[in-house]
Amino acid sequence: xxxxxxxxxxxxxxxxxxxxxxxxxxxxxxxxxxxxxxxxxxxxxxxxxxxxxxxxxxxxxxxxxxxxxxxxxxxxxxxxxxxxxxxxxxxxxxxxxxxxxxxxxxxxxxxxxxxxxxxxxxxxxxxxxxxxxxxxxxxxxxxxxxxxxxxxxxxxxxxxxxxxxxxxxxxxxxxxxxxxxxxxxxxxxxxxxxxxxxxxxxxxxxxxx
Ligand code: 3PG
Numbered sequence: 001x002x003x004x005x006x007x008x009x010x011x012x013x014x015x016x017x018x019x020x021x022x023x024x025x026x027x028x029x030x031x032x033x034x035x036x037x038x039x040x041x042x043x044x045x046x047x048x049x050x051x052x053x054x055x056x057x058x059x060x061x062x063x064x065x066x067x068x069x070x071x072x073x074x075x076x077x078x079x080x081x082x083x084x085x086x087x088x089x090x091x092x093x094x095x096x097x098x099x100x101x102x103x104x105x106x107x108x109x110x111x112x113x114x115x116x117x118x119x120x121x122x123x124x125x126x127x128x129x130x131x132x133x134x135x136x137x138x139x140x141x142x143x144x145x146x147x148x149x150x151x152x153x154x155x156x157x158x159x160x161x162x163x164x165x166x167x168x169x170x171x172x173x174x175x176x177x178x179x180x181x182x183x184x185x186x187x188x189x190x191x192x193x194x195x196x197x198x199x200x201x202x203x204x205x206x207x208x209x
Contacts, residue, residue, distance in 0.1 A: 023050030033197025131156020
């Protein structure tokens with residue numbers, strides 16, 4: 001994911017769907033709430049087909065999440081993914097993204113991971129699982145020797161704490177699942193998802209203003 005993409009999408013929902021039919025109404029609900037980016041994970045069999053169907057939804061940037069092996073990079077790109085997120089850093093996954101010209105956002109959890117990210121030429125990483133690793137204070141400490149690196153924290157980010165992350169200059173965006181809870185998705189509670197999305201966007205704006 002390029003810096004401008006993160007900078008223009010401060011809240012990145014981590015989406016799990018268990019039926020591909022959920023993808024487009026969910027995307028519409030997020031757009032109505034002011035969120036124009038989605039990371040659709042491959043944690044369920046419906047994820048890949050969901051990415052494919054979201055291609056029909058104008059204005060939504062759709063990425064793939066939970067990409068673990070290089071072969072999945074090819075699959076998600078064929079399905080239409082615009083960026084690739086992984087929970088950890090696998091050099092082969094990143095290199096495959098680079099070969100195919102798609103932004104990669106691997107997860108890091110240590111300074112050694114960051115050194116590997118630097119060696120791969122990356123400037124942006126996911127920080128996962130952010131809450132358990134020490135939250136904003138850990139990002140601040142990790143970032144110090146890695147000038148120019150930016151972080152998208154995920155894992156334990158909520159409406160209540162997103163402002164603490166976004167207050168850091170190294171954090172242009174946060175990511176999480178709280179506004180796309182699978183129970184809401186299954187129940188088709190699209191209005192509630194729109195409300196949660198709008199609330200998240202407002203909190204993100206307030207944090208950086
Ligand atoms: C992720 O893959 O980034 C996390 O599963 C999102 O974490 P959350 O469910 O705590 O928001």
